[in-house]
Amino acid sequence: MDMELKAIGTISSSIRERAKCPKQGHEGAPDAWITVKDQYQEAMDGLAPGQEVLILTWLHEADREVLKVRPRGRPENPLRGVFSTRSPARPNPIGLHPVRILEVSGNRLHVEPLDAIDQTPVLDIKLSICRENI
Amino acid sequence: MDMELKAIGTISSSIRERAKCPKQGHEGAPDAWITVKDQYQEAMDGLAPGQEVLILTWLHEADREVLKVRPRGRPENPLRGVFSTRSPARPNPIGLHPVRILEVSGNRLHVEPLDAIDQTPVLDIKLSICRENI
Secondary structure, eight states: OOOBOOOOEEEEOSOOSGGGSOSSTTTTOOOEEEEEOGGGGGGGTTOOTTOEEEEEEEOTTSOTTOOEEOGGGOTTSOOEEGGGSOOSOSSSOEEEEEEEEEEEETTEEEEEOOOSOTTOEEEEEEEOTTTTOO | OOOBOOOOEEEEOSOOSGGGSOSSTTTTOOOEEEEEOGGGGGGGTTOOTTOEEEEEEEOTTSOSSOOEEOGGGOTTSOOEEGGGSOOSOSSSOEEEEEEEEEEEETTEEEEEOOOSOTTOEEEEEEEOTTTTOO
16 A cells, blocks of 8 residues: 655655754744645645644654653653654654634745654644544 | 655554545544554654554645645635644654553554554654643
8 A cells, every 4th residue: 555655745844863863842832844846835735823733743753663762751751662652753753733813925824833853744734633533 | 954854654444445434533544553664663662552642644645736725625614724724734744643552562553543644654653742741
């Protein structure tokens, strides 16, 4: 089965290093811009300022071989399977980022807060599952 | 960049056809079992009955070329870009399913409700972003 992902865009953020990236968006992550590739711009139709959306990213610096981690990287926390955490280290390092749209400008989307480093590939933009749909 | 996904498991569900699959889990989806591949079982450590988790799937029957849809497939709804919907049709058809764990049995996980058809590949299991983390 073809399970090869396509980047639909890229993140521009002031966060340049993993060490400076908050663990969750609501823990002080900054705003960021998403530039959607021209061939996918049509799929943005309907996005508007004020909407709550979910950004899916490929956490390109994550270790895909790690199966157990200490939550939040704290040495005092016992090892746990990655499926019972939100660690970026996991077999398929897909990041989920609930954000609010601040501005839509052509193929660019201004959002906040976004806990992902600069140049992270974007996989998808979806209506939020937390507010409208649950 | 390598963005090839690995199936970490498979869904066993009584839903056998897309036409019979609810649009969202809370719209009458049944319980289902997830069988995790042996090599990833260690990553399940910490999962327990009662937890709310998010299952990520590869919606293997979705059309990856469609950029606009009529929400919920209703002809009276105007066309909208897929990024402002939760349609399975999108460049990267990753499904997000908030579920509750009913039982953990070795490498198998019993969950509900799960709006995905039988044999859907599972990509990831994560702590829910809706309850604990937001």
